[in-house]
Amino acid sequence: MSTLATKTEKKKKSRGASTGSSFDNLEIFLLHLPTTIWYLLFCYAPMFGIIIAFKKYKVRPGKNFLWNLIHNSKWCGFDNFEFLFExxxxxxxxxxxxxxxxxxxxxxxxxxxxxxxxxxxxxxxxxxxxxxxxxxxxxxxxxxxxxxxxxxxxxxxxxxxxxxxxxxxxxxxxxxxxxxxxxxxxxxxxxxxxxxxxxxxxxxxxxxxxxxxxxxxxxxxxxxxxxxxxxxxxxxxxxxxxxxxxxxxxxxxxxxxxxxxxxxxxxxxxxxxxxxxxxxxxxxxxxxxxxxxxxxxxxxxxxxxxxxxxxxxxxxxxxxxxxxxxx
Amino acid sequence: MAAKVVNARKIKHPLEDRILYAVVYTIIILFCIVVLYPIIFVVSASFSSGTEVQLGHVYLWPVKPSLDGYEAVFSHKNVMNGYRNTLFYTLAGTTINVIITVICAYPLSRRDMPMRGFFMFLYTFTMFFGGGLIPTYLLVNSIGMNNTIWALLIPGAMSVYNMIITRTFFQNSVPVELLEASQIDGCSDARYFFSVLLPLSQAVISVISLYYAVGHWNSYFSALIYLRKVELQPLQLVLRNILLATRISLNEFEDPDLMDGMVGLEFLVKYALIVVSTAPIMCLYPFVQKFFAKGVMLGSVKG
Incomplete structure (x- = not known):
């Protein structure tokens, strides 16, 4: 009886002590991982796409979006905005x-x-x-x-x-x-x-x-x-x-x-x-x-x-x- | 005695109130007519005969009832196909949405989640700022999702608003003592999640499922951008194309000869289409409405 009590106590103590440590919460962290990855891909990755607004975007057929954006398009500052405003x-x-x-x-x-x-x-x-x-x-x-x-x-x-x-x-x-x-x-x-x-x-x-x-x-x-x-x-x-x-x-x-x-x-x-x-x-x-x-x-x-x-x-x-x- | 009762009533409703009530009832009745009349008209027209619809004799009730419009709609190739697609997108999409939302909201509802504030900020930030349509389109395009069913299921897999509703519910309506009790009993986080939390959260899960399902059923914008293939298009997009076309081509029907010579076919098809496409939502409506109202309140809790 007394061992059971101490066991529970120990467990409680260890849990209390470890609150806030990331290892104990690995499970919930893992649970959260898929959404975070999806989120970074579909909500944050497009945010970098706003640099298109500062470039002269050109497409070469057969190449992907990133290649086109980085190698094929020249920076043009605020030209696009000027053109838009006018x-x-x-x-x-x-x-x-x-x-x-x-x-x-x-x-x-x-x-x-x-x-x-x-x-x-x-x-x-x-x-x-x-x-x-x-x-x-x-x-x-x-x-x-x-x-x-x-x-x-x-x-x-x-x-x-x-x-x-x-x-x-x-x-x-x-x-x-x-x-x-x-x-x-x-x-x-x-x-x-x-x-x-x-x-x-x-x-x-x-x-x-x-x-x-x-x-x-x-x-x-x-x-x-x-x-x-x-x-x-x-x-x-x-x-x-x-x-x-x-x-x-x-x-x-x-x-x-x-x-x-x-x-x-x-x-x-x-x-x-x-x-x-x-x-x-x-x-x-x-x-x-x-x-x-x-x-x-x-x-x-x-x-x-x-x-x-x-x-x-x-x-x-x-x-x-x-x-x-x-x- | 009786006179006194009448008097008491008069005191309860002074003249000012009676005028107010007259105004209130008039306005409410007007609003209800404005909302209901188009619906009654379209339903009546869809059940009328083509000749009468074309002559413009239908105003309120069906004239010379017939089911020609529905026959035409159900033999239209794209419509039935669109219907199947919409059912698929709604079922698959809602399942994905709910799973992603729940597994995102649960960790965020736990006070001991590492970097909770940071993640919360990460999500809420996108409610106010986003990359916009074009980068998203280019991204979806470049990972090869364009013109596939995935374009409708994956990029919009979670709405932050619904996630916050769910998180708030987990936090406020499921007592934290339950978690402590199960932990003391040696229950793992996963077991707690599946056996304790989810059964207790049926209310919020049904609310967000309905939000997502109605959204999928009515959505046409992503399909408009991403789907070129007719056989993948959902019902709403098929409807849109039929509405925009000036004439309905007989080749779109499985049995063109049957439709040939039907008077007022275009009108009937349009009216019947509205009924057919909205009927499922309308059947669920009383039930959906209750949950929607509940969801609005869940969402308005700050957190």
Missing amino acids: SSYFGPMIRNTLVYNLIFITLGVIIPVALAIMISHLHSKKVAKTCQTMMFLPHFMSWVVISYFVNAFLATDRGLVNNLFKTLGLSDGKHQWYQDIDFWRWFLVFLNVYKSVGYNMVVYMASIGGIDAELYEAALIDGSSKWQQTRYITLPLLRPIISIMFILAVGSIFRSDFGLFYQAPRNSGALTDITQTIDVYVYKALLERPNINLSSAAALVQSVCGCITIILANLLVKRIDPEAGLF
């Missing part, structure tokens, strides 16, 4: 990315928060649940499927909207929606809200569900209206989660949803002026009209700016509310 599509590309993202971020906070609060006010829990379920639905459809929906409505030939207009006698039913830049300017915003509102709402719904019901009871006894309860209880308590969602969104202000800007408008040439964002440009410059130098430069600009914005946004939010920072 090109006529750089301005619109940045403008589209930033302006649309600003609109999306603003609406991506206001609409989901408003809807979440509204749904939480509904009398019947069952109705509230059904509403939430329905609004979540578009999140599960890919952009390809959404673009089919859009096409069903907007097709020039037999699209639902043109049909309806013709039946009602509002137009001749031949309107070319995919060429209509003024319409798409706003329709892109609508599509973004349509697809993302349900998903963004979930977080707020859950936070509202977590608010102590006693606060509302106390407010009710004091004779406050629903609007006052929302204004003075719900909104202030949602502030931390709103700011976290805000930084996450601002951090990706230089990115854009490829599906929304390329897939949904079916890459319509007439809409390029508003649909060309950085991502769309990089894709086109890789596969449609190959220009690896310029697209690498654009991608690097995007990455660096994105990284800076997320750090700044985090600092800003921390200053307003020290608890709410992301890191």
